[in-house]
Amino acid sequence: MSDLVFHMVLFTIAGTVLVMAPLLIGRLVRPNLPTDEKDAIYECGEPTIGSSFIQWDLRFYTIALLFIVFDVEVAFFFPWATLYGGTMQLADSQLDAPSRFDLTDKLLNQVPGTSAASGESIASGEAIQLGLLAFSDILVFFGVLLVGFAYVWKRGDLEWVRAAISTSGQRTIPDP
Amino acid sequence: MSLILAAESLAEIINSYAECDASSVAIAAVIHVALIGAFFGLPAGIFIWAERKVSARIQDRLGPTRVGGRFGWLQAVADGAKLVQKEDLCPKDADKPLFRIAPYVVVIASFAAFMFLPFTDGWSAVSLDVGMFLLFAMLSLEVIGVILAGYASGSKWALFGGMREAAQMVSYEIPMSICALIPIVMAGTLNLNEVIHYQSADWIGVIPPFLHWNVFHPVAGPAFIVYFVCATASCKRAPFDLAEAESELVAGFLTEYSGMRWSFFFLAEYASMFLVSAVAAILFLGGWDDGFGIVRALKGNSTNVLDPGVIAGNLLGAGVLMLKASKLVLIQIWVRWTLPRLRIDQVMTTCLKYLLPMSCALFLAAVVYPMALVLGTGRPQILPLSNDVSAEAEMSTSSEVEVERAAADGEVT
Numbered sequence: 001m002s003d004l005v006f007h008m009v010l011f012t013i014a015g016t017v018l019v020m021a022p023l024l025i026g027r028l029v030r031p032n033l034p035t036d037e038k039d040a041i042y043e044c045g046e047p048t049i050g051s052s053f054i055q056w057d058l059r060f061y062t063i064a065l066l067f068i069v070f071d072v073e074v075a076f077f078f079p080w081a082t083l084y085g086g087t088m089q090l091a092d093s094q095l096d097a098p099s100r101f102d103l104t105d106k107l108l109n110q111v112p113g114t115s116a117a118s119g120e121s122i123a124s125g126e127a128i129q130l131g132l133l134a135f136s137d138i139l140v141f142f143g144v145l146l147v148g149f150a151y152v153w154k155r156g157d158l159e160w161v162r163a164a165i166s167t168s169g170q171r172t173i174p175d176p
Numbered sequence: 177m178s179l180i181l182a183a184e185s186l187a188e189i190i191n192s193y194a195e196c197d198a199s200s201v202a203i204a205a206v207i208h209v210a211l212i213g214a215f216f217g218l219p220a221g222i223f224i225w226a227e228r229k230v231s232a233r234i235q236d237r238l239g240p241t242r243v244g245g246r247f248g249w250l251q252a253v254a255d256g257a258k259l260v261q262k263e264d265l266c267p268k269d270a271d272k273p274l275f276r277i278a279p280y281v282v283v284i285a286s287f288a289a290f291m292f293l294p295f296t297d298g299w300s301a302v303s304l305d306v307g308m309f310l311l312f313a314m315l316s317l318e319v320i321g322v323i324l325a326g327y328a329s330g331s332k333w334a335l336f337g338g339m340r341e342a343a344q345m346v347s348y349e350i351p352m353s354i355c356a357l358i359p360i361v362m363a364g365t366l367n368l369n370e371v372i373h374y375q376s377a378d379w380i381g382v383i384p385p386f387l388h389w390n391v392f393h394p395v396a397g398p399a400f401i402v403y404f405v406c407a408t409a410s411c412k413r414a415p416f417d418l419a420e421a422e423s424e425l426v427a428g429f430l431t432e433y434s435g436m437r438w439s440f441f442f443l444a445e446y447a448s449m450f451l452v453s454a455v456a457a458i459l460f461l462g463g464w465d466d467g468f469g470i471v472r473a474l475k476g477n478s479t480n481v482l483d484p485g486v487i488a489g490n491l492l493g494a495g496v497l498m499l500k501a502s503k504l505v506l507i508q509i510w511v512r513w514t515l516p517r518l519r520i521d522q523v524m525t526t527c528l529k530y531l532l533p534m535s536c537a538l539f540l541a542a543v544v545y546p547m548a549l550v551l552g553t554g555r556p557q558i559l560p561l562s563n564d565v566s567a568e569a570e571m572s573t574s575s576e577v578e579v580e581r582a583a584a585d586g587e588v589t
Contacts, residue, residue, distance in 0.1 A: 018283060039267055092557075
């Protein structure tokens with residue numbers, strides 16, 4: 001863990017230096033002659049109209065909400081996927097003993113070599129049962145997510161062009 | 177555990193000379209940063225040159241021809257030298273601190289993601305059991321820099337570009353991570369190096385090892401294509417370059433940037449192109465595995481990292497991974513100069529109504545496929561494990577297996 005933190009800090013510093021060094025070297029050789037025209041915001045050569053720090057129609061608002069739901073679910077999929085992958089490999093009836101010990105240790109989160117020392121590993125029959133449990137879990141979990149996705153699709157929230165939908169009367173479900 | 181983690185082993189090698197734990201970890205980390213820094217900057221420079229050459233060929237031009245000899249191969253260096261001398265402009269109405277910070281965020285995010293990449297067997301700066309998860313987390317930080325750039329510029333074009341990028345990234349990340357999940361479901365680990373180990377095998381009779389790559393798997397094969405489309409979009413590459421959109425938004429989020437600051441966005445873009453291609457190669461194309469068992473034969477069973485055979489195998493593996501990733505980058509370049517661009521609503525529709533349902537279906541297929549095979553044939557995959565093991569298993573444990581399978585079937589039905 002400290003190894004990761006150490007690398008993270010070091011990579012951040014290195015990245016900062018990577019950007020800063022050319023800019024600092026550039027300071028010695030580049031001109032600095034600002035004029036009003038140069039410092040103006042580019043708006044096709046016309047004088048700028050108003051500020052750009054304005055209230056903004058976040059068109060992707062519902063998409064962002066959808067993203068949060070999906071992304072949280074995917075984050076839960078990752079640990080599940082490691083377990084399911086492990087059980088499916090263990091369910092292989094032709095798997096040799098050393099790989100079976102390795103996979104058992106990984107699945108049960110043991111120190112490598114524990115199951116080889118004790119001689120106990122997960123048999124393919126047990127793995128199949130565990131796999132079926134994990135399988136039904138993910139079907140329910142993913143099913144709920146897909147129902148939500150279908151609802152959002154039906155409601156028309158996935159459309160980028162909203163106006164056309166509200167005028168053509170496709171939106172049958174009223175806003176909550 | 178046959179895997180050797182480079183971070184540990186490099187630190188241990190240094191430790192054997194210096195005999196101080198903390199400082200050897202520190203020295204190893206510095207070496208990692210220096211090496212990966214080279215792998216961050218060098219490919220980016222090469223691909224910028226390649227993009228100009230390839231686009232020129234596609235459009236029946238010559239491209240750069242003068243700098244550095246016949247093929248203009250020093251063009252990227254010349255561009256850099258020119259850009260350093262350009263005036264560093266910051267508009268009066270811009271949010272100056274955020275405007276200056278944005279390139280740092282983009283470069284650091286894409287640079288730090290390299291730390292989890294296994295360049296060859298065990299050669300990654302940080303080898304973690306959640307490596308892939310962290311890699312994707314790091315990579316998605318890049319979008320914050322782009323939104324910052326778009327918002328802080330104070331220009332409406334930049335604001336449009338930044339907001340489009342936000343909507344696009346938020347959408348494309350979902351199918352991308354679901355597709356990246358499919359090899360994980362098969363390999364049962366989030367450690368990128370172990371995902372490659374899962375795909376690497378010896379010759380089994382006449383079956384060549386490359387058939388074990390995920391791309392030849394009936395479910396993971398299509399997932400590779402979906403992943404690659406999403407990865408192209410996540411790098412803001414044409415036909416999904418709506419954030420920059422030169423033909424309608426001037427230069428999108430880059431409108432107010434100039435000189436060196438502008439070029440850092442490009443450096444980060446090309447580096448993350450290389451990164452997502454390397455991840456695609458690792459997850460689906462066997463990573464450092466050459467496909468004909470040469471790397472495995474060179475390495476043998478030796479676990480000593482300083483063994484000449486192991487070093488040769490590792491170097492060959494690194495070359496193989498670079499080659500695969502570069503090929504995928506070239507495909508991204510080829511696509512950019514061949515296909516017309518999409519409109520923003522088309523980009524969103526492509527993702528939310530096509531790629532997302534496709535990736536969900538593929539994920540379900542990846543879950544159902546091994547389970548159906550296990551219940552049907554007793555094995556989660558079609559390819560045999562290896563020559564001797566299958567024969568051995570048949571001799572010694574066939575009766576046991578039958579009993580177990582009968583028990584399992586009884587439970588099921």
